[in-house]
Amino acid sequence: MPEVTPIPLAQLTTLRTGGAPSRMLDAHDRAELVDALREVWADGDPWLVLGGGSNLFAGDEPFDGTVVRILTQGVERLPSPRDGYARLCVEAGHDWDALVALSVDEGLSGITAMSGIPGTVGAAPVQNVGAYGQEIVQTLVEVELLDESTGEVSTVPAAELGLGFRTSALKHHYGSAPARRAVILSVTLELFELGHAAHPIAGEQLRTALGVAEGEAVSLSWIREHVLETRRRKGMVLDADDPDTYSAGSFFQNAIVSAAFARTLPPECPRWPVSPDLDPVLVIPLDSYDGYVPPAQSVQSDVKVSAAWLIEHSGLRKGFRLPRSRAALSSKHALALTNRGRASAAELAELARFIQGRVQSEFGLVLQPEPVLLNVEL
Incomplete structure (x- = not known):
């Protein structure tokens, strides 16, 4: 068993x-990972799997349980049943940005806009990572899961993972348990074989972020380079010399609200429509059909609104910190809470609660944290 001396989560x-943690296991390959998890689950102790640690907010107290670090690596290119596409099967511990770089090198399109997102591939479907209009749900085919309830490995199609805006059936949401307690072993993506030549960018959100005109042709490598530069300007690419990157990325989720509530917000607040769920299929048994079909119900789209805008317009500017606190909003990006130097989890939690309170007072909306919270409360 790959047991190591526990390392502070800090x-x-x-x-x-x-x-x-009380105990730490390092799993370097698939067999070690499966064996480690089955042993931990059999013991019945509290447990946590850890990849890149970029979406975890851990409390100051020691974790009375076992941390399993997923260090598995590897990418296998597979044929796709669709012409012009290729599949990549990736081990859960593989670095996400390294995968994006590989896809660009091989001329594969579908995840380039997510360049620079920290963390591991196995964590990506858990919260359906995305950036600039691309989300992993758009390219995800299936995952291999190890279920806690059975200890068995199964291949699960993307459609069965409950993927939504920064969520899935596997995610530990603040204040609730995941719908399915399981650990991802590998991820299979299907990407378009675009090549290295310049092509127009299809997504408006990405074009806007990069300042590219509709119809203007650019290459995948150009997109990756400029996405990385855009994220660096916001302190969203890890850099040991930049305290603005000592964060969990966007600490609060952009809020999904009803169209009616969105109309109560100032018109300047950035917002994007969210496609509504389709109406369920209406089935009328023939023996009871009288010639009348009820009219379709009009469904208004929900609206995604900018949490960063709400924070700044509640009076909390970039770089804001509470008196004597070592936690602060990023000086580059109002949605990131940063550790400015040995800040405690208590200091970061205090700042998060203060931000929630200000936004609620100004706009009547409670922002929800995006990272997984361990031994800490807001």
């Missing part, structure tokens, strides 16, 4: 908080 997470 050394393994990008927010740089968290005590040491």
Whole structure:
């Protein structure tokens, strides 16, 4: 069993908080990972799987349980049943940005806009990572899961993972348990074989972010380079010399609200329509059909609104910090809470609660945290 001396989570997470666990296991390959998890589950102790540590906010107290670090690596290119596409089967511990770089090198399109997102591939479907109009749900085919309830490995299609805006059936949402307690072993994506020549960008959100005109042709490598530069300007690419990157990325989710509530917000607040669920199929038995078909119900789209805008317009500017606190909003991006130097989890939680309170007072909306919270409350 790959047991190692426990390392404080403050050394393994990008927010740089968290005590040491009681026990730590390092799994370098698929067999070690499966064996480690089955043993931990059989013991019945609290457990946590850890990839890149970029989406975890851990409390100051030691974690009374076992941390399993997923260090598996590897990418296998597979044929696709669709012409012009290729599939990549990727081990869960593989670095996400390294995968994006590989896809660009091979001329494969579908995840380039997600360049620079920290963390591992196995964590990506858990919260349906996305950026600039691309989300992993758009390219995800299936995952291999190890279920806690059975200890068995199964291949699960993307459609069965409950993927939504920064969520899935596997995610530990703040204040609730996941719908399915399982660990991803591998991820299979299907990407378009675009090649290295310049092509127009299809997505408006990405074109706007990069300042590219509709119809203007650019290459995948150009897109990746400029996405990385855009994220660096916001402090969203990890850099040991930049305290603005000592964060969990966007700490609060952009809020999904009803169209009616969105109309109560100032018109300047950035917003994007969210496609509504399709109406269920109406089935009328022939023996009861009288010639009348009820009219379709009009469904208004929900609206996604900018949490960063709400924070700044509640009076909290970039770089804001509470008195004597070592936690602050990023000086580059109002949605990131940063550790400015040995800040405790308590200091970061205090700042998060203060932000929630200000936004609720100004706009009547409670922002929800995006990272997984361990041994800490808001």
